[in-house]
Amino acid sequence: MADKKEILLEVKDLHVSFGRGKSLFEAVKGVNFNIYKGETFGLVGESGSGKTTIGRAIIRMYPTSGGEVIFNGQKINGKISKELDKDVIHNIQMIFQDPMASLNDRAKVSDIVKEGLINVQKGLSEKEQQERVDKALLDVGLLPEFASRFPHEFSGGQRQRIGIARALIMEPSFIIADEPISALDVSIRAQVLNLLSKLQQERNLTYLFIAHDLSVMRFISDRIAVIEHGKIVELAPTEKLFAHPLHPYTQALLSAIPMPNPDLEQNKKVLVYDESVHDYSSDKPEWIEIEEEHFILANKKEASEYRERLKTL
Amino acid sequence: MENKKAVLSIQDMNIKFSLRGQILHAIRGVSLDIYEGECLAIVGESGSGKSVLTKTCMGLLDKNGFIESGHIMYEGKDLATYKTDKEWEKICGSEIAMVMQDPMTCLNPLKTIGWQIEESLRYHSNLNKEERKKRVIEILTDVGITEPERRYKQYPHEFSGGMRQRVAIAIAVACNPKILICDEPTTALDVTIQAQILELIRNMQKKYNLTTVYITHDLGVVANVADRVAVMYAGDIIEVGTSREIFYEPKHPYTWALLASLPQLGIKGEELSSIHGTPPNLFLPVKGDAFAPRNPYALAVDFEYRPPYFEVSPTHKAKTWLLDPRAPKIEPPKVLEMIKNMERVGGVLGG
Ligand SMILES: Nc1ncnc2c1ncn2[C@@H]1O[C@H](COP(=O)(O)OP(=O)(O)OP(=O)(O)O)[C@@H](O)[C@H]1O
Ligand SMILES: Nc1ncnc2c1ncn2[C@@H]1O[C@H](COP(=O)(O)OP(=O)(O)OP(=O)(O)O)[C@@H](O)[C@H]1O
Ligand SMILES: [Mg+2]
Ligand SMILES: [Mg+2]
Numbered sequence: 253m254a255d256k257k258e259i260l261l262e263v264k265d266l267h268v269s270f271g272r273g274k275s276l277f278e279a280v281k282g283v284n285f286n287i288y289k290g291e292t293f294g295l296v297g298e299s300g301s302g303k304t305t306i307g308r309a310i311i312r313m314y315p316t317s318g319g320e321v322i323f324n325g326q327k328i329n330g331k332i333s334k335e336l337d338k339d340v341i342h343n344i345q346m347i348f349q350d351p352m353a354s355l356n357d358r359a360k361v362s363d364i365v366k367e368g369l370i371n372v373q374k375g376l377s378e379k380e381q382q383e384r385v386d387k388a389l390l391d392v393g394l395l396p397e398f399a400s401r402f403p404h405e406f407s408g409g410q411r412q413r414i415g416i417a418r419a420l421i422m423e424p425s426f427i428i429a430d431e432p433i434s435a436l437d438v439s440i441r442a443q444v445l446n447l448l449s450k451l452q453q454e455r456n457l458t459y460l461f462i463a464h465d466l467s468v469m470r471f472i473s474d475r476i477a478v479i480e481h482g483k484i485v486e487l488a489p490t491e492k493l494f495a496h497p498l499h500p501y502t503q504a505l506l507s508a509i510p511m512p513n514p515d516l517e518q519n520k521k522v523l524v525y526d527e528s529v530h531d532y533s534s535d536k537p538e539w540i541e542i543e544e545e546h547f548i549l550a551n552k553k554e555a556s557e558y559r560e561r562l563k564t565l
Numbered sequence: 566m567e568n569k570k571a572v573l574s575i576q577d578m579n580i581k582f583s584l585r586g587q588i589l590h591a592i593r594g595v596s597l598d599i600y601e602g603e604c605l606a607i608v609g610e611s612g613s614g615k616s617v618l619t620k621t622c623m624g625l626l627d628k629n630g631f632i633e634s635g636h637i638m639y640e641g642k643d644l645a646t647y648k649t650d651k652e653w654e655k656i657c658g659s660e661i662a663m664v665m666q667d668p669m670t671c672l673n674p675l676k677t678i679g680w681q682i683e684e685s686l687r688y689h690s691n692l693n694k695e696e697r698k699k700r701v702i703e704i705l706t707d708v709g710i711t712e713p714e715r716r717y718k719q720y721p722h723e724f725s726g727g728m729r730q731r732v733a734i735a736i737a738v739a740c741n742p743k744i745l746i747c748d749e750p751t752t753a754l755d756v757t758i759q760a761q762i763l764e765l766i767r768n769m770q771k772k773y774n775l776t777t778v779y780i781t782h783d784l785g786v787v788a789n790v791a792d793r794v795a796v797m798y799a800g801d802i803i804e805v806g807t808s809r810e811i812f813y814e815p816k817h818p819y820t821w822a823l824l825a826s827l828p829q830l831g832i833k834g835e836e837l838s839s840i841h842g843t844p845p846n847l848f849l850p851v852k853g854d855a856f857a858p859r860n861p862y863a864l865a866v867d868f869e870y871r872p873p874y875f876e877v878s879p880t881h882k883a884k885t886w887l888l889d890p891r892a893p894k895i896e897p898p899k900v901l902e903m904i905k906n907m908e909r910v911g912g913v914l915g916g
Contacts, residue, residue, distance in 0.1 A: 298755040299726070407843065408611075437611040438782045442826040442839035449836070464755055467785070470910075471831040490833075494910045506910050508760040510785020512827055513907045514808040517789040520909065522760040 260324065260426060260458050261287040261310070267318030268302070268309045279305045281482040282319065284539055284547075287426075292452065292459040294473030294490070296466055296505070302482040303462045304349065307428040310460070311344050312337070323426070341372055345419035346428040347412075350435045355403040355411060362399035365389065365418045372422075388421040392447060409440030416447065428460045433468065445472060466509045470494060475545075478502045480525075484539075488546040496565055498548055498558045501525045530554070571598035571638075572743060572776050573622065573661075578635035578645075580617055580626070580800075589847050591617045591630070593800040593855075599744070604770060604777040606787040606808075608823070609797030612844060615780045618797075619746045623661050624653030659689040662742035666749035668733040672721040678705075679717035682736050689740040700739070707772070708735045709765055727758035731765065738769055745770070746778045751786065763789050784827060788812060793880070796820050799844050799855035806881030813905050816875075816883040818863075819856045821897050829907070830900045838900060854886065862887065862895050 268280040280302045287293045295303050308314045310321055312328065321329040328340050345368075348354035355364055362385045369384060370376060376384075386396035392413040403411055412432060419427055429448065433441040449472070451457060463469055469476055470490055477487040478501065486499040497503045504525035511517055530537070535551040542548045542558050550558060580592035592614050599605055607615045620626055622637055624647060637644040639656070647653055665671055673681060682701045686692055692700060698717075705713035708731040721729055730750055737745055747766060751759040767790065770777050779790050787794055787808070794811040796804040796819065804817040815821055824830070825838035842859040845851050854860070857867035866886050875888035886892055 298757065438784075438823065439610045439826065439840045441828075442837040443841075445828065445831075446836050446839060449834075465828075466756070467827070467829045471828040471833060471837065504757055508756040509910060510756070510759075510783060510789060511907055511909070512784045512788050512812060512824065512829055513904055514788045514791075514812055516907060516909055517785070520789075522757070522764070525757070 258289045259286045260289045261460075262322040263306075263310070263319070264322070265319035266306065266309065266316060266321065266329075268305050268314055269317045278317075279482055280309065283477075283479070283482075283484045285477055285484065285487060287458060287460060288474075289458055290452075290456050291474040292461050292472055294469040294476040295460060295462045295479060296464060296469050296476060297479035298464060298505075301479045303464075303479060304430055306479075307346060307430050307460065307462055310428060311346050312340060313346075338372055341368070342422055343424050344426045344428065345422050345424040346430060347415050347419050347432045349431040354415060357402065357404050359402075360399065361389075361401055361403065361414055364403065364414060365399070365421055368418060369421050384421055385417075388417040391420055391451070392417045407440070408436050409443055412436060412440075412444050413447070416444075416451075420451070424457070426458045426460070428462070430462045431464070432461075434463065434465065441468075448472070466505060467511075478505065483549060484547075485549045486547065492546055496562070498542065498546075498561065499550075500529055569598075569600045572601045573599040574636075574638040575599075575618070575622070576636040576638065578618070578621070578637070579633040580614075580621055580630060580635075581633050582627070582630045584629060587848050590851075591800050591847060592621075593847075593851070595635075595800070595802050597795060597802055597805070599776060599778060600793075601776055602770075602774060603792045604767075604779055604790050606779045606781060606791035606794045607797055607802075608780075608782060608784060608787055608794060610782060610823075610844065613797040614800040615797055616748055619663075619748065619778060619780060623657045623663060623746070624650075625657070625663075658685065658742070659740045660742055661744040661746065662737040662740070663746045663748060664730070664733050664737045664750045666752055668726075668729040669721065671733055671736065672729060674721050677718050677720055678724070678732055682732070682739050685736050685739045704735045704739055705732075707738075707769070708732070709761070710735075727754055727762065730754065730762055734762075734765060734769065738773055738775070741773060742775070744776045744778065746780070748780045749782075752781070752783070759786070760789075766790065784812075784824065785829070796823070799851065800847060801855065801884065803856070803885070804881075804883040806877070806883075810878065810881040814877070814881070815897065815901065816877055816881075816888060817856075817885045818860045818887070820883075821901060822859075824904065825898050825900050830903050838898065854884070864892060 263283060263285050265282045265284060266280055267282055269276055269278040271277050297303055305314060309316050316329045320327055326336060365385050365388055366381050385399055389396050389398060394413055433444050436444060452459060461472055473490050475489050476493050477484045480501045486502045497506050504523040507523040532551060535553055537549050537551045539547060539549055540555055543562055575595055575597045578592050578595045582589045582591055595618060609615055632645050635645055679701055682704060683697050686697045686700060702713045705716060710716050710731055751762050769775060781787060791808045793807050795802045798819050804820050815824060822840045826840060831837045840859055845855050853869050854867040854872050857863040864886050872884045872886045874882040874884050876882045887895055
């Protein structure tokens, strides 16, 4: 992580909804976070909690229904200039959840990798394009010879690398990695994680890393935000979150992490999160900084309980 | 496992597939005893043969596949000789049942949940209509579905992923099978729901005195459910032992590599140990130890001769030349020591 923390991305009270009228559904209900330059920011939560939606709202794939997304000091959600839109496409890239589904099987690897690039840099010659593709493939540990082949000829790990090459060719400063290893086999997960770390160090990239696997998160993230039903309930530096999670939902998630140790596993007690523990009828929850760099969604009563608990640590 | 009695015994199994004129050797000489009442986990990377091996024991081998040699002994009969659906009918579903990764593949979207569980009873038992309904409600309760009377009349799309998996388990145990095979039943689920399903499987195992075979590539899950673990690589079981033996004293370099690549053992800022290369092409004959080309500890002999099992303890054996008395002494990777000393995260949890 950078020594002096410079904010790259600010998300303020972000709302995203789908449908309208009766079928209006709010998938993201006012979330707040900052991502610092050079860090890996983790977003964890269960299926359907809104992780992918947040990622897609940041890269402008989904319109926002409220709040602001500020990148490098500029507001990038809602109506923006063509110039800025191009800038966003260049600077923010997304790696998708399922490497099998996200690559067009009838397109050659070279076409897949350069697709985004030729959309924004129209004037590139054939030769320049090929050089960029070759370099992007080499960067992710694939041979340039692979450029003329088709995605189905590759293993899951190689396909995910193709997805990463497609993002890297844009030379982004910020990458949103949406569950980049969940669909991969155990034996290649480590390779892809190592590749992402290496690229980050070499290029000072910033990552928003989305996953539901907390053990992967702990290994890769500097800070972690826990999302539940469209709301971020807790956000803290990784080790703080693992050492003393405060929100009952975070505690439930942590208690369920599978550990490769039979004695721990066979004696583990999984906590079940029960929303009704919160009484928000009059004392409404707010997003507060409960200790340095540690944020939580809590009302006044809960906040004072959490503070008490922090004192006893 | 004291007085061990094998309920199912797989002996020298070789299974092949013919594919566009070529032959793929998917299961390469597997022998495995499954003991009464135990939970055996089978782990290994994609394509190692976990599903083919277990599906064959239920007569569900794909049409282009065939048993080249070997036996599957079950209650004195050799299931490997079964040819017709008629023969398998008595085994599949009623003696050995299966829960799949994606419950939607075994649920009919057009029929109610109650009808589907009942269907399996109609087929495999001689209960009358009323008794069947009673039994279905009882099973739904067993698998933790609240308001079973109401749920009975609902359709699969009205259930969440975790609940559908509970229903799939209900269907599988409805006819009191002896053996329950679970093929990656929790991979598609969230961790908290996964933990609940694992607990459910353990409870069902006790309640119905089931022998369970649990297929997964998630070693955390294995530590949770398994009494014993079999590690598969390229169509063979290369190491088998009690759960403690496999996690705390693994002997095969492939097992070392699998364990070492777990992010739980990773140190932030350092590279995570990973397995390079790809598994062998099973269309071609495999020479020596199938893992040798990817094994940083490979000996010259590994490239020439296939290792036999070396016994480590009465319950633990591994196919690696490293266990031969003549082999140089090689220590397992240091990171594996972390496994024994692991602590639960979130120190204040549950306190
Ligand atoms: N295009 C869409 N139209 C309508 N609803 C949507 C759309 N995309 C997502 N949703 C809904 O928004 C909610 C959040 O979905 P999202 O995909 O962001 O979840 P997620 O946290 O990424 O889950 P997962 O871990 O399963 O990927 C879900 O209820 C989902 O059904
Ligand atoms: N019907 C088939 N025809 C040809 N080959 C097959 C067939 N079914 C399986 N195979 C091959 O047999 C081998 C073992 O497959 P199997 O499905 O048992 O793997 P697995 O260990 O269950 O993997 P996964 O973790 O991906 O489910 C693989 O090489 C696979 O490609
Ligand atoms: Mg998602
Ligand atoms: Mg399988």
